[in-house]
Amino acid sequence: MSSRTVIRGGLVITASDEIHADVLIEDARIAALAAPGSQSWSADRTIDATGRYVIPGGVDAHTHMELPFGGTHASDTFETGTRAAAWGGTTTIVDFAVQSVGHTLREGLDAWHAKAEGNCAVDYAFHMIVSDVNEETLKEMDLLIEEGVTSFKQFMAYPGVFYSDDGQILRAMQRAAGNGGLIMMHAENGIAIDVLVEQALARGETDPRHHGEVRKALLEAEATHRAIRLAQVAGAPLYVVHVSAAEAVAELARARDEGLNVFGETCPQYLFLSTDNLAEPGFEGAKYVCSTPLRPREHQARLWRGLRTNDLQVVSTDHCPFCFTGQKELGRGDFSKIPNGLPGVENRMDLLHQAVVDGHISRRRWIEIACAAPARMFGLYPKKGTITPGADADIVIYDPHAEQVMSAATHHMNVDYSAYEGKRVTGRVETVLSRGEPVIDQREYTGRAGHGVFTPRSTCQYLN
Numbered sequence: 458m459s460s461r462t463v464i465r466g467g468l469v470i471t472a473s474d475e476i477h478a479d480v481l482i483e484d485a486r487i488a489a490l491a492a493p494g495s496q497s498w499s500a501d502r503t504i505d506a507t508g509r510y511v512i513p514g515g516v517d518a519h520t521h522m523e524l525p526f527g528g529t530h531a532s533d534t535f536e537t538g539t540r541a542a543a544w545g546g547t548t549t550i551v552d553f554a555v556q557s558v559g560h561t562l563r564e565g566l567d568a569w570h571a572k573a574e575g576n577c578a579v580d581y582a583f584h585m586i587v588s589d590v591n592e593e594t595l596k597e598m599d600l601l602i603e604e605g606v607t608s609f610k611q612f613m614a615y616p617g618v619f620y621s622d623d624g625q626i627l628r629a630m631q632r633a634a635g636n637g638g639l640i641m642m643h644a645e646n647g648i649a650i651d652v653l654v655e656q657a658l659a660r661g662e663t664d665p666r667h668h669g670e671v672r673k674a675l676l677e678a679e680a681t682h683r684a685i686r687l688a689q690v691a692g693a694p695l696y697v698v699h700v701s702a703a704e705a706v707a708e709l710a711r712a713r714d715e716g717l718n719v720f721g722e723t724c725p726q727y728l729f730l731s732t733d734n735l736a737e738p739g740f741e742g743a744k745y746v747c748s749t750p751l752r753p754r755e756h757q758a759r760l761w762r763g764l765r766t767n768d769l770q771v772v773s774t775d776h777c778p779f780c781f782t783g784q785k786e787l788g789r790g791d792f793s794k795i796p797n798g799l800p801g802v803e804n805r806m807d808l809l810h811q812a813v814v815d816g817h818i819s820r821r822r823w824i825e826i827a828c829a830a831p832a833r834m835f836g837l838y839p840k841k842g843t844i845t846p847g848a849d850a851d852i853v854i855y856d857p858h859a860e861q862v863m864s865a866a867t868h869h870m871n872v873d874y875s876a877y878e879g880k881r882v883t884g885r886v887e888t889v890l891s892r893g894e895p896v897i898d899q900r901e902y903t904g905r906a907g908h909g910v911f912t913p914r915s916t917c918q919y920l921n
């Protein structure tokens with residue numbers, strides 16, 4: 458039986474427009490937009506969005522649910538993490554399936570399908586982490602693209618875990634140049650960083666703040682430059698993940714000025730947090746250990762400028778939560794043993810709305826960097842990331858005037874601290890539809906594990 462929902466009276470904001478409009482949803486899709494009150498559509502359900510924004514559901518293109526990492530597992534499962542995503546107005550996540558060294562891409566992807574299937578509250582897709590580049594792996598990349606897994610992350614960091622050397626990176630990039638895949642790069646010089654880690658520990662520098670000191674901005678910039686030039690040699694597009702250093706943004710800006718298909722993502726933690734957090738007293742700084750690391754506050758202005766000028770295209774979370782108790786604590790007395798990663802999948806849309814309130818970005822740019830650009834970048838547009846007839850009815854009714862205080866006491870992520878504890882923000886998610894079904898209804902969770910489905914992606918839609 459078909460169902461019809463009408464959203465009346467809201468301000469519909471997409472990456473390109475802001476219009477007062479009523480929205481008609483038929484089953485899982487958006488059917489029409491019309492001037493307010495101009496249509497007497499019959500409906501099973503009417504949502505009054507007067508005084509509210511009507512925005513596309515967020516697309517978080519960088520999450521790590523249940524990731525085995527640093528001797529433990531990220532604490533959000535696909536069930537808890539996608540439920541938290543829904544609470545925060547995100548209706549699609551793209552998570553990273555992992556190829557372990559000595560195993561195939563297929564084995565890694567199958568394992569991630571098994572973790573996610575039947576458990577997600579909102580839709581999900583996968584990137585593939587390629588840890589072991591060889592002839593078989595390169596062939597498998599082609600097959601994964603046919604299955605809708607069209608992007609591949611490589612690491613210039615973490616020697617002995619996910620690390621690829623320049624030759625392996627070049628080979629994967631060459632394959633991507635031929636098959637339409639997008640290489641995503643963790644750009645930090647991990648070999649040099651490991652030397653600095655060893656030297657710091659030998660000097661007795663074991664506190665969390667030293668994590669930020671050894672993972673130098675120059676080593677992010679150097680790796681970013683190297684990745685860009687390797688991609689240029691291969692003739693492949695490149696997406697650099699979790700950019701935090703001003704010097705790395707400068708490398709991306711230069712490459713884009715040269716006309717290269719080079720893209721950059723940053724994350725809320727680099728825009729709102731800094732090395733001040735890493736230096737919090739006692740072992741508190743461990744809560745903020747992630748890689749690339751938080752930088753001194755001065756870097757933030759360059760990141761905001763990059764987001765305004767499109768030298769950075771996407772803000773994703775790199776959501777990779779580890780509880781303070783029992784997980785971050787693994788690194789007491791040795792910062793290099795603190796599991797790397799921060800929680801944030803629930804906070805991204807609100808923090809970026811706060812950036813609108815603070816004057817860093819416009820409302821349309823908010824929707825561009827959080828919804829439309831990630832959807833385009835990863836082949837999900839216009840199914841996801843916008844409000845237009847034919848698109849999935851992934852829609853958030855957002856109250857731009859509500860005040861909230863972020864806290865572990867009220868968040869829904871399965872982690873015992875908030876990286877933004879006590880932060881006051883203006884704006885809050887009120888109702889969330891995922892393919893037409895309410896998953897959050899007037900601040901009540903109405904979703905269910907298994908509603909979210911695997912969403913195959915086409916190749917990058919963002920190329921020059």
Ligand SMILES: NC(=O)NCCC(=O)O
Pocket residue numbers: 521643699746747748749775777797798799
């Ligand atoms: N970013 C981080 O610290 N943890 C997740 C793994 C990665 O993205 O490198």
Ligand SMILES: [Zn+2]
Pocket residue numbers: 643698699748749
């Ligand atoms: Zn990374």
Ligand SMILES: [Zn+2]
Pocket residue numbers: 519520521775777
């Ligand atoms: Zn990550």
